[in-house]
Amino acid sequence: MGRFILTLKSKKAQAWSFDLVIASIIFIVGIVMLYFYAVNYTSQSENKLDDLFFEGNLASELILSEDSFGILTGNQINQAKLDEYLNYQQKKDELGLTKNFYFNIQNDPTNYGLVNPPDVENIVRVIRITIDNNKIVSFKLYIWE
DSSP, X not given: OHHHHHHHHHHHHHHHHHHHHHHHHHHHHHHHHHHHHHHHHHHHHHHHHHHHHHHHHHHHXXXXXXXXXXXXXXXXXXXXXXXXXXXXXXXXXXXXXXXXXXXXXXXXXXXXXXXXXXXXXXXXXXXXXXXXXXXXXXXXXXXEO
C-alpha cells in the first residue's frame, strides 16, 4: 500500500512539471514574438518619419530658393512666383515630391498646395524664416503621405 501511494505522488509531480515546461515554452515564444514585432514596428515608423523629414526639408529648401520653382527673387518673396503654387499638381511634379504638402506664410491668408489634408497618422511641419515686404516672416510647410 505504501508503494501505491508513492507511485501516485511521483506521477502527479511528473505531470505537473511537464505542464510547467510546456507553459514556460509557450510563454517564452510569446515574449520573443512580441520583442521582434516591437523592434520591427519601431524601425518602420522611424523610417517613415525620416522620409517625411527629408522630403519636407528638401521641399522647403527648393520652395525658398531663387530657382525657377522657388518663390524668392533677391532674397524676398516674389508674389508672382508664389501665385504659381496655386497649381498644386504641376508644382509638386516640378519639385519631384512624392508626398503631399501645403505651406503658408505668416501674414498671408492663402494656403498653397493641397490645402485640406485628410486625417493622417504622420505629418511633419518644417518652419523656416524668410523676408516678405522687408519684414521677417515665418514659412511653414506641412508634408504627409
